[in-house]
Amino acid sequence: MSTLRQDPLTGRWVIMAAGRGDRPNEFRLMRRDTEAGDNCPFCPGNEHRTTPEILALGRETGAPADGPGWRMRVFPNKFPALQPQVSMPEETRPTDRIRDLFPRRPGVGSHEVIVYSPDHAAGLASLTETDLFELLKVLRGRSDVLSRLPGHRYISPFCNHGPEAGATLAHPHMQIIGTPEIPSLVVDKAVRMADYRSRTGQCLLCDLLSTEQSAAERVVRSNDQWTALTPWASRFPWEMLLVPTDHMAYLTDADDENLKALAEVLSFCLRSLSAIHGDLSLNLVVHSAPLTPPAGEEFGDQRLDELAYSPAEDFHWHLEIMPRLSRPAGFEVGTGFTINSVIPETAARRLRTGG
Numbered sequence: 001m002s003t004l005r006q007d008p009l010t011g012r013w014v015i016m017a018a019g020r021g022d023r024p025n026e027f028r029l030m031r032r033d034t035e036a037g038d039n040c041p042f043c044p045g046n047e048h049r050t051t052p053e054i055l056a057l058g059r060e061t062g063a064p065a066d067g068p069g070w071r072m073r074v075f076p077n078k079f080p081a082l083q084p085q086v087s088m089p090e091e092t093r094p095t096d097r098i099r100d101l102f103p104r105r106p107g108v109g110s111h112e113v114i115v116y117s118p119d120h121a122a123g124l125a126s127l128t129e130t131d132l133f134e135l136l137k138v139l140r141g142r143s144d145v146l147s148r149l150p151g152h153r154y155i156s157p158f159c160n161h162g163p164e165a166g167a168t169l170a171h172p173h174m175q176i177i178g179t180p181e182i183p184s185l186v187v188d189k190a191v192r193m194a195d196y197r198s199r200t201g202q203c204l205l206c207d208l209l210s211t212e213q214s215a216a217e218r219v220v221r222s223n224d225q226w227t228a229l230t231p232w233a234s235r236f237p238w239e240m241l242l243v244p245t246d247h248m249a250y251l252t253d254a255d256d257e258n259l260k261a262l263a264e265v266l267s268f269c270l271r272s273l274s275a276i277h278g279d280l281s282l283n284l285v286v287h288s289a290p291l292t293p294p295a296g297e298e299f300g301d302q303r304l305d306e307l308a309y310s311p312a313e314d315f316h317w318h319l320e321i322m323p324r325l326s327r328p329a330g331f332e333v334g335t336g337f338t339i340n341s342v343i344p345e346t347a348a349r350r351l352r353t354g355g
């Protein structure tokens with residue numbers, strides 16, 4: 001079982017998961033292995049090397065679980081950062097956490113893997129819109145299940161593609177981690193959205209979206225339900241932000257039509273990025289609202305608990321694509337500043353044309 005520790009100076013939570021050091025790392029030499037082989041635990045035929053699957057799509061009716069024939073497979077991470085736990089020890093009470101100079105709580109949560117293609121050499125950019133739509137529906141379904149589990153305060157679906165993005169296995173996959181605390185980045189966004197609403201009566205992202213659409217300078221692609229843009233203050237070169245037109249707090253609020261529209265915009269963005277850079281390392285993350293705490297409980301984060309607006313309703317969910325062409329260095333890690341060498345308007349111009 002891992003442990004969460006909170007830094008009393010910054011409020012940031014750190015997951016101490018010593019066992020994850022044992023997991024296989026295909027990228028030790030920092031080169032991409034595109035050869036499918038006996039060594040890949042995610043390739044068809046090697047299903048016995050993962051934990052038993054939670055769900056699989058594509059197998060013929062009656063075909064046994066944990067065998068080949070699938071086009072998508074979901075299973076618990078073999079080296080989880082966080083694990084479900086039934087009972088909550090006393091030490092997790094919020095009052096204890098705040099008083100302590102060494103706040104900690106057990107690593108309760110979930111950690112699942114979604115292998116979204118049997119093809120070892122595939123990537124998000126090589127998926128068809130139909131494949132992406134199916135993947136988004138699976139992410140929505142698993143997020144819904146995990147968000148109902150005890151002790152879960154936030155659900156984070158994400159993709160690490162390539163060694164510079166933190167992937168340790170080449171085979172295309174996404175992950176979902178359910179956490180017992182709300183990530184500080186999401187708290188920051190929820191607080192800023194609430195502050196904007198208290199000053200203007202409007203949603204920050206709804207306003208941002210309509211302003212960006214009329215200026216069009218940073219818009220990469222849009223349809224009637226989704227817009228992709230290069231954020232005004234992009235941290236990473238070629239970074240993109242994908243925002244739904246309708247105000248919704250969670251990925252789980254999106255209906256099929258909405259996810260289909262997202263798949264179209266997402267597919268364009270990923271293909272455009274790889275037309276420019278080839279098979280580059282990237283992270284994709286979904287940011288939804290913090291989960292509503294159970295009746296009688298608070299969010300457990302002082303800033304959220306003091307908000308006048310509901311972070312569970314006033315949040316506007318979105319996706320971020322973060323290409324990892326350079327590594328964070330001392331200044332970035334030490335200060336939180338980032339230095340971006342590609343101006344977002346220039347990136348948007350290139351990305352818009354499909355590369």
Ligand SMILES: [Zn+2]
Binds near residue numbers: 037040041044
């Ligand atoms: Zn593989």
Ligand SMILES: [Zn+2]
Binds near residue numbers: 203204246248315316
């Ligand atoms: Zn909104």
